[in-house]
Amino acid sequence: MEDTNTDTDESLLQRVSKGDESAFSALYERFSGRLYGLVKRILEDDQDSRDVLQEGFVYLWEKASQYDPSKSRAFTWSVIIFRNKAIDRARSRRRRLNLNDSAAEELAALANEVERADQLAEKSERANSVRQALATLSDEQRKCIECAFFRGFTQHQVAEYFGEPLGTIKTNIRRGLLRLRDLLKGGEV
Amino acid sequence: MTERHEELAALQALGMLEPEEARAFLGEIRYAPETMDLVAQLKDVGAELGELIPAEEPPEGTYDQIRTAISGKRKEAKVVKFKTATKTSVSWLGWAVAACLAVVSYGCWMRQHILEKKVSELVANESGEGKEVITLREEKLNLQHQLSEAGKRELALNSEITAMKQTNALVTLEVSSLRAQNNAWQDGVAVVVWDSAKQEGLLKMSRVPPVRPNKDYQLWVVDKDHPAPVSAGVVKISETGVTTFTFKPSVPVSSASKFALSIENKGGVEKNEGPIVYLGP
Numbered sequence: 001m002e003d004t005n006t007d008t009d010e011s012l013l014q015r016v017s018k019g020d021e022s023a024f025s026a027l028y029e030r031f032s033g034r035l036y037g038l039v040k041r042i043l044e045d046d047q048d049s050r051d052v053l054q055e056g057f058v059y060l061w062e063k064a065s066q067y068d069p070s071k072s073r074a075f076t077w078s079v080i081i082f083r084n085k086a087i088d089r090a091r092s093r094r095r096r097l098n099l100n101d102s103a104a105e106e107l108a109a110l111a112n113e114v115e116r117a118d119q120l121a122e123k124s125e126r127a128n129s130v131r132q133a134l135a136t137l138s139d140e141q142r143k144c145i146e147c148a149f150f151r152g153f154t155q156h157q158v159a160e161y162f163g164e165p166l167g168t169i170k171t172n173i174r175r176g177l178l179r180l181r182d183l184l185k186g187g188e189v
Numbered sequence: 190m191t192e193r194h195e196e197l198a199a200l201q202a203l204g205m206l207e208p209e210e211a212r213a214f215l216g217e218i219r220y221a222p223e224t225m226d227l228v229a230q231l232k233d234v235g236a237e238l239g240e241l242i243p244a245e246e247p248p249e250g251t252y253d254q255i256r257t258a259i260s261g262k263r264k265e266a267k268v269v270k271f272k273t274a275t276k277t278s279v280s281w282l283g284w285a286v287a288a289c290l291a292v293v294s295y296g297c298w299m300r301q302h303i304l305e306k307k308v309s310e311l312v313a314n315e316s317g318e319g320k321e322v323i324t325l326r327e328e329k330l331n332l333q334h335q336l337s338e339a340g341k342r343e344l345a346l347n348s349e350i351t352a353m354k355q356t357n358a359l360v361t362l363e364v365s366s367l368r369a370q371n372n373a374w375q376d377g378v379a380v381v382v383w384d385s386a387k388q389e390g391l392l393k394m395s396r397v398p399p400v401r402p403n404k405d406y407q408l409w410v411v412d413k414d415h416p417a418p419v420s421a422g423v424v425k426i427s428e429t430g431v432t433t434f435t436f437k438p439s440v441p442v443s444s445a446s447k448f449a450l451s452i453e454n455k456g457g458v459e460k461n462e463g464p465i466v467y468l469g470p
Contacts, residue, residue: 028252028255032247033247036244047372053255058258084204092370092465131241134241146238148203149235149238173199177199177231178195180237184234184237
């Protein structure tokens with residue numbers, strides 16, 4: 001068994017793609033807490049979150065060979081997988097409920113999202129960079145992006161919730177994300 | 190790149206487009222690598238928000254469940270390999286039996302040859318007793334009969350092997366297990382067998398819950414040549430609990446990459462609107 005303590009997330013994920021179980025175990029140790037926190041934030045249900053965490057790691061084990069370290073970090077690649085799975089489940093659940101009735105209730109928790117994150121999130125360097133980049137966005141841009149990311153709302157649902165024209169939501173999302181890209185990828189934060 | 194494309198790329202990156210909008214956009218940018226690259230970049234940027242989430246300890250035993258699930262998948266993979274091997278082994282079994290028969294036939298022929306020689310020698314020497322000659326002649330006839338029977342069986346087996354090989358070459362069946370998309374359907378089982386050559390398939394379901402009276406299950410085939418899933422018909426749940434549904438997509442499909450079962454308005458719809466409850470492979 002190889003030592004996994006000194007491996008980067010990226011090299012661990014690449015080892016997982018070759019069926020290395022010790023690398024998978026190490027990656028679970030590193031990612032599971034944050035990914036569980038993410039899916040739980042999206043689903044707000046312990047059982048669903050546990051199911052999605054399980055599905056996500058099984059998927060990660062099977063699809064690790066598709067990961068390209070030159071394109072993204074291992075953690076963000078994993079976030080995309082787990083978020084998609086959580087959103088799929090949340091949307092499927094929402095289809096059975098009346099969206100309009102539940103939307104306001106679900107979104108009420110969002111108001112303090114960044115504040116809660118500030119208090120609780122690990123004070124990692126990357127998390128600080130993301131937080132700083134988000135802080136440079138306008139409130140409207142930040143809220144729209146957070147709403148979409150953490151709740152998986154479509155553009156129409158976000159517009160309905162904020163009571164804003166669809167065009168305004170689209171503009172906020174576009175400008176906000178492009179700004180984040182420039183700051184995070186350009187390393188100017 | 191237009192502002193509209195930037196906008197759609199940002200919405201697509203966060204999964205904010207409705208399925209139809211997303212399909213149309215992705216179709217539009219199929220030959221625009223720059224826009225596709227932007228979508229990937231922005232998706233990655235959006236995922237950076239995952240850094241802000243405070244970690245939470247997953248419930249105890251989750252890792253063990255994941256390991257069990259992975260082991261289960263490995264076993265499934267092994268079973269699939271074994272099934273393939275079984276198919277092959279049937280052919281090999283045929284060949285092996287044929288080979289054994291050939292050996293037996295050759296053995297019979299050799300014994301017959303030796304006996305013939307011995308009979309000839311006895312007759313020629315006139316020293317053998319008549320009884321022994323008769324016994325040897327009877328044994329020779331018996332062996333000739335055995336040889337003839339073995340030859341017939343070998344011929345029949347060879348024909349069977351040829352037929353099996355032709356069948357194997359023509360097999361285009363794909364078996365897909367559909368996965369429940371949410372908890373309410375977890376207890377059900379849905380399997381599709383698809384024959385791409387014949388463009389028809391069979392859906393077998395058990396323990397799938399019934400839908401409301403104004404709804405129906407509808408089966409869909411996802412094909413890369415069609416922007417929207419192709420309807421494969423409305424599926425009525427059998428009261429016995431096990432439903433068998435043979436289907437033929439409404440239009441020809443070139444490559445059925447996925448099958449989906451959704452809940453639609455009674456009688457079915459032209460385009461998928463309702464929630465998908467099973468999807469696979």
